[in-house]
Amino acid sequence: MSLLWVIGIVIVLLIILAYAIRIAREYERYVVFRLGRFVGVRGPGVVLIIPLVERVVKVDLRVFVLDVPPQDAITLDNVPVGVNAVVYARVFNPEKAILEVENYGYATSQISQTTLRSIIGKASLDKILSEREKVNSELQEVIDKETDPWGLKVSTVEVKDVKIPESMYRAMARQAEAERDRRGRIILADAELQASKKLKEAAEIISKSPRALQLRYLQTLAEIATEKSATIVVPMEFANIFNLGEDKKK
Numbered sequence: 001m002s003l004l005w006v007i008g009i010v011i012v013l014l015i016i017l018a019y020a021i022r023i024a025r026e027y028e029r030y031v032v033f034r035l036g037r038f039v040g041v042r043g044p045g046v047v048l049i050i051p052l053v054e055r056v057v058k059v060d061l062r063v064f065v066l067d068v069p070p071q072d073a074i075t076l077d078n079v080p081v082g083v084n085a086v087v088y089a090r091v092f093n094p095e096k097a098i099l100e101v102e103n104y105g106y107a108t109s110q111i112s113q114t115t116l117r118s119i120i121g122k123a124s125l126d127k128i129l130s131e132r133e134k135v136n137s138e139l140q141e142v143i144d145k146e147t148d149p150w151g152l153k154v155s156t157v158e159v160k161d162v163k164i165p166e167s168m169y170r171a172m173a174r175q176a177e178a179e180r181d182r183r184g185r186i187i188l189a190d191a192e193l194q195a196s197k198k199l200k201e202a203a204e205i206i207s208k209s210p211r212a213l214q215l216r217y218l219q220t221l222a223e224i225a226t227e228k229s230a231t232i233v234v235p236m237e238f239a240n241i242f243n244l245g246e247d248k249k250k
Contacts, residue, residue, distance in 0.1 A: 022047040022056065029094040030056040041094050059094040063155065064105065068112045070163070073120040075128065082163040083120050087112050087143065093151030101150045111146045112157070115139060128162055135159055
C-alpha cells in the first residue's frame with residue numbers, strides 16, 4: 001500500500017471522527033435523529049454521532065430575551081395605545097422544543113404579540129399605567145401557559161413603554177392638577193379645624209383664669225413693642241399691670 005493511500009485513509013478517518021464526536025457545553029443539549037427518527041437527547045460533554053446515519057440539532061438551555069415590537073391596541077375604556085414589552089424565557093425540554101414547534105423563538109414572539117394586544121384590550125388605561133406589575137403577571141401567566149407544550153418556561157414579561165395620544169396627556173395633566181388642588185384644600189381645611197379646636201381649648205382655659213388673659217395681653221404687647229414706630233393703646237382694666245393706675249391718682 002502506497003503512502004498516498006495511507007494518508008488518504010487517515011484523512012477520511014479524521015473527517016469521520018470530526019463528524020462523529022461533538023462536544024456539548026453545560027448549557028447545551030443535542031437532540032439526536034437516526035434516519036429521521038428521534039432517538040434521544042444527549043449532553044453535556046462528549047456526544048458520539050454515527051456518521052451519515054444520525055443527525056443532531058443543538059438546543060441552548062440558557063434564558064433568551066425576546067423584544068416584542070410595539071402593538072397598537074384599544075384599552076377597555078376605548079383609549080388607543082401603543083405598547084411594547086420584553087419576554088424572558090428558556091427551554092426546559094429540548095425534545096418538545098424541536099419536535100412540537102418549528103421555530104420556538106419565532107413562535108414565542110408571535111404568541112407574545114397576540115397576548116399583549118389581548119391583555120391590553122381587557123384593561124383600562126389607569127390599570128395599565130398604575131398597576132404595571134399586575135399586567136406583567138397576567139402576561140407572563142398566559143404566555144407561559146401557551147408555550148408550555150413547546151417545552152419552554154416564560155419566567156418574566158415586562159411592559160416597557162406605553163404610548164398614548166397627546167390629548168390624553170393633557171387630560172391627565174388637568175386631572176392630576178385638580179387632584180392636587182383637592183388634596184391641598186382638604187389639608188387646609190384639616191389645619192383650620194385643628195387650629196379652631198386648639199383656640200377653643202385656649203379660650204376655655206383663659207376664661208377660667210383672668211390672670212391668664214392678662215398674661216396673654218402682656219405677651220402680645222411685648223411682641224408689638226419690637227416695632228419702634230408702634231403706638232400702643234392699653235385698656236384701662238390692665239393699667240395697674242403697668243402701674244398706670246397709680247400715676248393717674250397722682
